[in-house]
Amino acid sequence: MKLAANSASTSNVLRRKKGEALILRTAEEVFADRGFQGATVTEIAKRAGLPKANVHYYFASKENLYKQVIDDVFEAWLKAAEQFEDFDNPRKALTAYISAKMDLSRERPNGSKVWANEIIHGAPTIHHYLSTRLQEWLISREVWINRWMERGQMRPVNPRYLMYMIWACTQHYADFDTQITALNQDKALSDDEFEVAKQTMVDIILTGVLRE
Amino acid sequence: MKLAANSASTSNVLRRKKGEALILRTAEEVFADRGFQGATVTEIAKRAGLPKANVHYYFASKENLYKQVIDDVFEAWLKAAEQFEDFDNPRKALTAYISAKMDLSRERPNGSKVWANEIIHGAPTIHHYLSTRLQEWLISREVWINRWMERGQMRPVNPRYLMYMIWACTQHYADFDTQITALNQDKALSDDEFEVAKQTMVDIILTGVLRE
DNA sequence: GTCTATAACCGGATAGAC
DNA sequence: GTCTATCCGGTTATAGAC
Known part of the structure; x- marks a missing residue:
């Protein structure tokens, strides 16, 4: 009996996690497409294939859901930023960092859009990240560039x-x-075109800043 | 009598132009701060110091007002783009263009924000500009860069x-x-800091692309 | 032309059945 | 835990007095 109860409980936890993750991913998409005000809970629920009330059941409010999306996006940004780490070789460090940021833009454009939207409108919900963790990251990298x-x-x-x-x-x-x-004639950049864009950027910036 | 009527009519036209221009400038600000959906006609009217109904009197609908703001912004963008014109000298042309675009960002940030917001959310109202006038401009400049x-x-x-x-x-x-x-410790860039940013950009890009 | 008052609508949130 | 039905607040737009 106890085992069965545990098993059922575990299953519910999993179902819940899965539902939350689905809603989070869908919300990131809708917030990217429409902005915070433009996004409706109805549309998020519809795209996720759930009734609207479920979204409110999992994430109390639209604003709370938005904050969690923003947190997710910021963590992904910081993860890409870790690529800036080959501290002896600026060529390697800058190339790896630009590449990682480009890959993030390619793989998770909606995250970038949510972030951009938030900043454009005055960063009401993430201002604290900017002046704490982002600033710390930036200053530590400036130290290396100066070196x-x-x-x-x-x-x-x-x-x-x-x-x-x-x-x-x-x-x-x-x-x-x-x-x-x-x-681009209404055609999204192909992988090859995107690679050229990335290489062009790396080329211009490295040529622009490296000494040799 | 006729003269007086003309004079009164002219005065009304002027008053109207002035009111429209005020609303347009204010709307650009509010759309930049809040996005299309986030902006309310009430706030635009309040910031402009007018009753809400006047805004609807001058600009039928919120959407129509937004379209006119977008048109204004795009024309300003093209005007800055004219700086790309010293076709014999890439150093001069690129420096002038980057400077003009930076000055536009400094002097009219709200226009840039409205534009960015529009693009991020799929360019629903200005897609036609992108694939016509913007594309023509871009292609003509590519010709010169190739030369x-x-x-x-x-x-x-x-x-x-x-x-x-x-x-x-x-x-x-x-x-x-x-x-x-x-x-920047919650302080907007000073004119001097902004100038350094501009020079850094010109320096890196010119060093990155010019041959000499 | 200007403004107040109101109609019509829509979206976030929740109560309560299952 | 899930979902339907409903409430309430806020927004666009307009009617109609001045």
């Missing part, structure tokens, strides 16, 4: 504005994919 | 992805100003 310049491995450029360039360029391929597709 | 490369003035880089880099980097300073401010 590379002292060693003569890089030309003197402002490290912070270099990072902004990398963020802007890589995220552009997610956030502005509609525009990029429209300018 | 510079044939002449040996530039290293071989994909012209289109170079343009995307310039768009992404320059517009980032408008669209992500909240993030940039948060990372």
